Amino acid sequence: MGLGHSHGHRAGGAPDLEVGRRSRVVVVVLLVLAAAVTVAGLVALWPGGDRPVLETAPEGSSYSEVTVTDVELLADSASGPVLLADDADGEQIMVQVAPEYLDVVEAGDRIRVLNLPVAEGVAAPYVFVDLVRGPPMALLAAVMGVLVLVVARLRGLGAIAGLVVSVGGVLWFTVPALVEGRPALPVALVTASALMFVLLYLAHGVSVRTSTALLGTLGGLVATAGLAAWATGATHLNFLGGEYAMDLRSLAPEADLRGILLCGIVLAGLGVLNDVTITQVSAVWELRAASPASTRRDLFRGGMRIGRDHIASTVYTVAFAYLGAALPLVILVAMSDRTLLDTLTSGEIAEEVVRTMVGSIGLVLAIPLTTAIAALLVPAAEPTASPASPEPSTPSAPGPVADPATP
Template sequence: MGAGHAHAHRRTSRSGTDDVEVGLVARVVLLGTLALCALGTVAGLVHYWPDGGAVERTLGSVEYAAEGVTFPHAEVLAVRGDGLVVARVLEGEAEGDRVRVQVPRDISESGLRGGDVVELQRNPTVEGVEQSFALFGVDRSRTLWLLLGAFVLSVVLVARLRGVLALVGLLVGGYVLTQFMLPALLLGASGLGIAMIGSAAIMFVTLYLAHGPSLRTSAALAGTLGGIAITAVIGVAAIRSARLSGVDDDAGAILASYVDGVSFTGLLTCALIVAGLGVLNDVTITQSSAVWELRAAAPAMSRRALFRSAMRIGRDHIASTIYTIVFAYAGTALSVLLLLYLYQRPAASTLTAQPIATEVVTTLATAIGLVLAVPITTAIAAATVGPARAREGAQA
């Protein structure tokens, strides 16, 4: 009876709803460290958060097109075999007019047909030259909205409340990205600093929202922040060593022509860190949960055995996640890879070209941070949960 009473007393120290003992020292160290990180994150947000209109005041307004050029939507009435499309303008000064525009081969072969909506570029009448129309693009908003609706519905139906909270976290992450990180970068703030502050803010919100406020989540968050720091260090070193400029496509060149005082290597560092957030979050929460579940199932297991068992799970997760990262890039860059294959260039020469080298550095740096975050998170979680406990049969 005495042993049973002492056992029940020890189990009163638990992490939220988790049926796992957590010592006071481990709780204080973990939450104290995260509190310091949170204070630093909040201080960074307050210091670097741009006020309204700061970007426009500093850089001025950038016109997307020449004065008077508009982009009205039009309904496709007929698609001719010679690459011409007959369309009816749906808005603007030319509303109701029927126009003929030339369509690029790739768009005509995509299945464009009557009833589709396209976006035209309307050049106004200038010095006696009548207004002219050209195809600017296809309006794909309907398909995108349908896919978004299907995505949200599937998340809510399958994950229920957790899915809803994850979607809210995603919105918060998008807000931090668009309202803090992008304006701050345009104003010349450090790409590394903004990436660390913004990523930490996103992870604090999304992890606690999606998985609930518990020591299990806190251990995953600590491992995530460690993974972000490792990714940042490796990314900065790799970018410098590879002499990457950060300007390797048309978008970068256009941005460089508009913005002065922005470090494009800093932007590349920021992009590298942000690119790995989602997968990093996935592996750390999995490892923390694995440790918690193992401790609940085997309270007599030593911390060393607990770490080893959780790492066996982590190694399987690492293997599958590495495939995800590499093949995700291969899928998005398939056209570039086909072109390089067509050129029959030596592999070494192909990989060292800046556009490809940038993607390789980004992929490998985030992958290294991801891999190392697994043992870090596992160690933190194993140190946080309570020590091995004698089996009840042995106590009796």
């Protein structure tokens, strides 16, 4: 890894201070060891064989997209609510739809339907499956991508590339490995470590600063994974009440449902963990640039003052993120006659509570760890120059005396 030590400022205005040779060697050795362990884990845990496929369409049926032309017509059909739509050839077809979707679907909407084999007595061989959401989601993705590139420029491009790599890594390695029953804790650690190596250097460039943040992230990641492994076992979380538990048990009998939950907890905290470590390293570097004479202890204390503010805001950010994702479930459980304690410790609510607390503890531990690493690796304090003492003046030789008779 080319961890340079040039003076001046890097792209984005961040100071790139000169780091000692010993510090750079320590960083490189630690990261090489971490990378070697990660690669070995990838090789040992890499899934093999064919991945099971969940068949969603009955034999002889097919999916297609159609345009709704009329929602009210035939709504009281004997076979259930029916709407009219135009298929790809412009021919009008009848589509059976669940009653709860009648208020959602409007004329002109694109919907996805399942074309069932024609059976006697069936008025509409087409069954509503879902709304087509591709175009608006593609527009959102395009707007996000453009804004990230305009505001963050090259770093934004690196972040987008890292996001693509992350999704690909989870789909090609993590998911098949869990389906085949590979141990979840090593899978989670290897996945997160590999992604962090790629994401941080893509988004922030190769430097001692980025490598320092990576060390802090890996330390926080290990703490989060260990805590998640203990918490899922101690609280007896097993994912059995999940929406897709039955499908997973039938389709992937070798998969460990508790392990899948554990892996999800580790990966869920990865983004926030990365955020706090990058921020803390940048804070320490900026403090050193602003105060070259400060001791490492002073830098750590200053970094922790910033870190405490970060903790205060990030903890409830994590909590609200999980609360928002599970809001429908929270509403259903809150409407029951159970006490608050029973509600918080029941089934899927307990999963979200444990997920929130584990993620929060992981990032709280990562902040002092990363700050300490940054304070140790940042360039040493510059010696303060003592004020120069004035040199004694020596009497100058008298110059030639002018002749008073000279006019």
